[in-house]
Amino acid sequence: MEKIKVVIIGMGRMGKTRYDAMKRHGGYDIIGLCDTDPARGIYYKEPFYSDWKLCIDQCHADAVIVCTYNVVIPDIVCYALKKGCAVFSEKPPGRNLADTLKMQKACEGSICKILKFGFNHRYHNSVIEAKALVDSGILGDVVCARGVYGKAGTPAFPSEWRNDRAISGGGIMLDQGIHMLDLMYYFMGKFTDIQSSVNQLVWKDMDTEDSVFSILHTEDGKVASLHSSAIQWRHKFSLDLICSEGFISLNGLLTSTMSYGEERLTYYKKDLECKTGGLGQPIEHTMCFDTDESWDYEMKEFYDAVVRGKPVLQGTIGDAVNLMEMLEGIYHKNSIMQAE
Amino acid sequence: MLKAYDYAEPGKRAELRDAGLFRQEKQIAQQFVLEHPSERQSISCPICGSIKTKYIFERWDVNYRLCDDCKSIFVAVDDSILQEYLGLKSMKNLRVSSKYQQQASERRTDIWMDFVSWAEYRVFRYLGRNRGLRVIDFGNRYVKSVELFRSSKMTAEYELRDSILPIETASVNEADLVLYLNQLQHEADPIESLLQIGKCLSEDGLLILNTRLGSGFDILTLKGGTEDIFPYEHIMLPSAKGLKLILDKAGYELLEITTPGTRDLDVVMKNKERIEEANFFIKYLIDTADCTTIADFQQFLQKSGLSSFAQVIAKKKD
Numbered sequence: 001m002e003k004i005k006v007v008i009i010g011m012g013r014m015g016k017t018r019y020d021a022m023k024r025h026g027g028y029d030i031i032g033l034c035d036t037d038p039a040r041g042i043y044y045k046e047p048f049y050s051d052w053k054l055c056i057d058q059c060h061a062d063a064v065i066v067c068t069y070n071v072v073i074p075d076i077v078c079y080a081l082k083k084g085c086a087v088f089s090e091k092p093p094g095r096n097l098a099d100t101l102k103m104q105k106a107c108e109g110s111i112c113k114i115l116k117f118g119f120n121h122r123y124h125n126s127v128i129e130a131k132a133l134v135d136s137g138i139l140g141d142v143v144c145a146r147g148v149y150g151k152a153g154t155p156a157f158p159s160e161w162r163n164d165r166a167i168s169g170g171g172i173m174l175d176q177g178i179h180m181l182d183l184m185y186y187f188m189g190k191f192t193d194i195q196s197s198v199n200q201l202v203w204k205d206m207d208t209e210d211s212v213f214s215i216l217h218t219e220d221g222k223v224a225s226l227h228s229s230a231i232q233w234r235h236k237f238s239l240d241l242i243c244s245e246g247f248i249s250l251n252g253l254l255t256s257t258m259s260y261g262e263e264r265l266t267y268y269k270k271d272l273e274c275k276t277g278g279l280g281q282p283i284e285h286t287m288c289f290d291t292d293e294s295w296d297y298e299m300k301e302f303y304d305a306v307v308r309g310k311p312v313l314q315g316t317i318g319d320a321v322n323l324m325e326m327l328e329g330i331y332h333k334n335s336i337m338q339a340e
Numbered sequence: 341m342l343k344a345y346d347y348a349e350p351g352k353r354a355e356l357r358d359a360g361l362f363r364q365e366k367q368i369a370q371q372f373v374l375e376h377p378s379e380r381q382s383i384s385c386p387i388c389g390s391i392k393t394k395y396i397f398e399r400w401d402v403n404y405r406l407c408d409d410c411k412s413i414f415v416a417v418d419d420s421i422l423q424e425y426l427g428l429k430s431m432k433n434l435r436v437s438s439k440y441q442q443q444a445s446e447r448r449t450d451i452w453m454d455f456v457s458w459a460e461y462r463v464f465r466y467l468g469r470n471r472g473l474r475v476i477d478f479g480n481r482y483v484k485s486v487e488l489f490r491s492s493k494m495t496a497e498y499e500l501r502d503s504i505l506p507i508e509t510a511s512v513n514e515a516d517l518v519l520y521l522n523q524l525q526h527e528a529d530p531i532e533s534l535l536q537i538g539k540c541l542s543e544d545g546l547l548i549l550n551t552r553l554g555s556g557f558d559i560l561t562l563k564g565g566t567e568d569i570f571p572y573e574h575i576m577l578p579s580a581k582g583l584k585l586i587l588d589k590a591g592y593e594l595l596e597i598t599t600p601g602t603r604d605l606d607v608v609m610k611n612k613e614r615i616e617e618a619n620f621f622i623k624y625l626i627d628t629a630d631c632t633t634i635a636d637f638q639q640f641l642q643k644s645g646l647s648s649f650a651q652v653i654a655k656k657k658d
Contacts, residue, residue, distance in 0.1 A: 125342070129342075129465065132461065132464055132465040133465075135464060136460055136461045136465070137460075137464075137470070138461050266347075269454075269457065275450045276450060276454065283346060283454065284346065284347040285346050285347075285600075286345050286346070286347060287343070287344045288342075288343040288345075288643060289342060289343070
């Protein structure tokens, strides 16, 4: 198997997740790691840097994996692209649309032109199956959607870097809700008309929002409601897709903590004549999944883009720009965000 | 790995068969079996080859054996007898009769429509397309089911092969989709049969197979007491493990195996007097559980791969 030389910038939880996925893949030769906390280096045998620029300059990698705080993502991505590297970066694609556009420009001006963002939810088995179900045509078109993505929170939640707006750019919506927004965009297309309520309902002293309710419309009249919450007080993932001929529900998500519940997809066909069951009880089909291969699928796609010249399919810079435009639309209504 | 289950509110399922016609089918089979007893002495497992097999139950003096290694259940029957049974004119006449077909159509059309819809979905999942397919349907003996598959949006060319039905179809040399539904149960050598079927499957084509499983709840609970399992109609009841082994040995890569059967508990409840005395828990469950508990238990069986009906999608190994 042809190997690509990579460095990982940022060796926190996501850096380690990507490191493990690349090791499992077998096509990645990890030649350098970087983190501002040198203590993290003791877990790895690869050369360890504390300066990302030095790491990229000295390692001469084919690809750079960016797993840092949001605030530094654009600088690292743009620098790596300029150096001719392919780049895989964690979401969000910067703190705001301006950051994303900056990376888009850098990508367009680069030799390699491979830039992929990590929206791993698209690679969860339930989402893969739901996408196939929608595209198979048996349930008609998706006409509207309801999504809830919620976190339990922790005692230290308000003081986490994710809620330091200077570093993160936004709160729960940008950190976690962006996955739900991405999935809705994946199934329904771009939302152009956005209404939202962005609030601090409980964590009042935080720098960012703890709750977002948003109603989103596409140009062709599809509607979605999204609730991104840091005050769910447990982990919750739920996405309903209402189709013209049936219904799909995604519930639970397999993660490393196993705290979002069993990952399940349930669907049924519209049955107005009650042929399959009683009134209001059409026969449901449910699929459950006990493995999360999303990280592996994602790293495989990136590898195939770099080595085999295949196009990046998910998490493109185009997707990133669209998502950040929609996020700006959501935050635009936000009194917290507008205050500054 | 994908696990799947279907869910219907308890108490909604109609009988799949007309009782009178089913009785006739069994009478024909029984008469033939009694006149043609199983003569093969070989008792090694036709799936894994293990000689560690033991008697598990008997039907009409025919012994069903359980493989200790792969846990499949089978009947060792002489091939000439089996072929004679499969070509039995009286059975064929009954099954192609308009009454039989009409009854089947009335009871199963919704199930078949749901299955076709499911197939359209799963084919898209693995092929990335579900239009313009060349389909070979092996052994389908229901006119309505043939009609539904033939007229499905996914089907461009359709061949009905090895069927008792007098339906003329075009010949398909290489199929994108092979349907092998409820056929494995009367295969003495399922590995060889699937090897042969593989020859008419295109490189990236799909095999959709369904079968009764010997490792399923109703079959193991009732053993010979299962009314709808009889020789030589059912001589091969692979376990889930056995089914995987058959596919592997026949050169297939398993894409998914699920057990979405909905009737294990119904069958056991209907035959509860045949539950062995020593099976205290199951007797207690069947005697005391309410319909919600029964439905939940069936769901558990489906999800855990323990129902006696399996659905498989496979493709040829690269």
